[in-house]
Amino acid sequence: MDLDRFPVAFAWTLDCCELGEVVWQTFNAAAVEARVQGVSAPPMSAKGVLVNPVLVLHDLVAQLDRREAPGHTEGTEGFVWVTGVEANPSTATLHANIRDHDLTRFDERKRLVLGAAERVRTLHPGARVEVTIMDTYANIADSLTETNRTAVDLMFTAMERLGITPKPTAMRGGTDGSWLSQHGVLTPNSFTGAHNFHSAAEFLPLPSLEQSHAMVLELISLVAQGRDLGQHCEKSMAQHPAAPDWADGTDPSPTDRRRRGGLSRPARAAAGRRLRVPAGRRGWGELPSTVAREAAGIDLAPGRVPADFLRAEVDGQVVGRVSIRHALNDFLRTIDGHIGYAVGPDxxxxxxxxxxxxxxxxxxxxxxxxxxxxxxxxxxxxSARTIERCGGVLENIWQPSTDPGNEPVKPKRRYWIG
Incomplete structure (x- = not known):
């Protein structure tokens, strides 16, 4: 495919997958061809001369671990799969597939096949054994970066708008997007809604097909409106302090009030979408010094940790704020974590x-x-979807009756990123 004739920032494929499945992880794939040239001889004079290429290939296959084949693996586990053998008395050819989501293990499987061929050459010095391994496609995830992941993020945004529950899936296969991503056009896959793909029992429920159609239209709408993350929400978290609260007229949580030293409900900002310091609190002139000292860990109040307090802007307009805690104490490790952020309603x-x-x-x-x-x-x-979108893996759901300050709090989902 001539990508110069396809000048796009990203793309999507529609291939297989049940309702809600989002695929940006596929196998790395390679095709193996092993060719054996034996020595043919009639039975009357075969002793010491005949080299049966079929038996040579048999010994090659015997070098492979049968437990690492498709019938014994699942999820992101890889395999070597012998898919066919063609043979006659003089020559034999074996075809196999190598698959793995992890690039390091993928390369190890290639070396395993080449090592098996080398051992067979030693067992059968009269045979000529040639092995060719050709990469066919790559894991989309290996092409994903912080700067090109717009296509993936837009899929989650579209599903949220449509009320579809996302199901991130590590596909045990590949798509056309695997090849496109490898060649510079990140191309995740969206669902068609089908079940039992590539089987005699394959079927596609009509409601799932309708949702797939709605998904395509929503993605087109998002891009047309300029709401992809590369244009609409390119943010810079300004390297100067924000006010202590998002002034949207909502109460901070009990845990936030305690962490901030008992701050009360903030007054609503006049414009409804900016940060401010309500009357009676420290003025802006004192904040830079205070926040800088907290970030440096100087003169911290009991129970506090070094932290950055920043505001997020889009085209100079404040859209939210974030507290980035450099370390965890017992309270943060249990309840609030490293990062606390808020986004204005608009x-x-x-x-x-x-x-x-x-x-x-x-x-x-x-x-x-x-x-x-x-x-x-x-x-x-x-919020859970946002965290999962950023790679969060759920460790547990904390179930308190009361928090450490004896104030009732909701159960907390605890995710680790990295």
Whole structure:
């Protein structure tokens, strides 16, 4: 395919997959062809001369671990799969597939096949054994970066708008998007709604097909409206302090009030979408010094940890704020985690929360924090999806009766990123 005739930033494929499945992880794939040239001889004079290529290939297959074949693996486990043999008295050819989601293990399987061929050459010095391994497609995930993941994020946004529950899936196969992604056009796969793919029992429920159609239209709409993350929500978390609260007229949680030193309900900002310091609190002139000292860990109040407090902007307009805690104490490890963020009501469902969280994780990684704890209320579906979109893996759901300050709190979903 001439990609110069397909000048796009990203693409999607529609292939297989049940309702809600999102695929940006596929196998790395290679095709193996092993050719054996034996020595043919009539039975009357075959002793010491005949080299049966079929038996040579038999010994090659015997070198492979049968437990690492498709019938014994699942999920992201890889395999070597012998798919065919062609033979006659003089020559024999074996075809096999190598598959693995992990690139390192994928290369190890290639070396395993080449090593097996080398041992067979030693067993059958009279045979000529040639092995060719050709890569056929790659894992989409290996092409995914912080700067090109718009196509994946838009799929989650579209599903949220349509009320479809996302089901991120590591596909045990590949798509045309695997090849396109490998060649510079990130191409995740959206569902068709079908079941039992590539089988005699394959079927596609009509309601799932309708949802697949709606998904395509929603993705087109998002891009047409300029709401992809590369245009609509390119944010810079300003390297200057924000006010302590998002002034949207909502109460901070009991845990937030305690962490901030008992701050009360903030007054609603006049415009409804900006940060401010309510009357009676410290003025802006004192904040830079205070926040800078907290970030540096200087003169911290009891129970506090070094933290950045930043605001997020889009085209100079404040859309949210974030607290990035450089370390965890017992309270943060149990309930609030490394990152606490909020997005103004007018800017929700535009990918802002995802970008704020992603940049916050990057900031912590730069500080040497490799595993980042992010939490949300168990019933906050939107926040849970945001965290999962950024790679969060659920560890558990904390079930308290009361929090450490004896104030009732909701169960918390605890995710680790990294």
């Amino acid at each position: 800017f929700r469902r535009h990918g802002c929360a995802t970008e704020i969280l992603r940049q916050s994780v990057t900031r912590l990684n730069a500080l040497g924090v490799d595993r980042v704890l992010v939490t949300c209320d168990d019933d906050n579906i939107a």
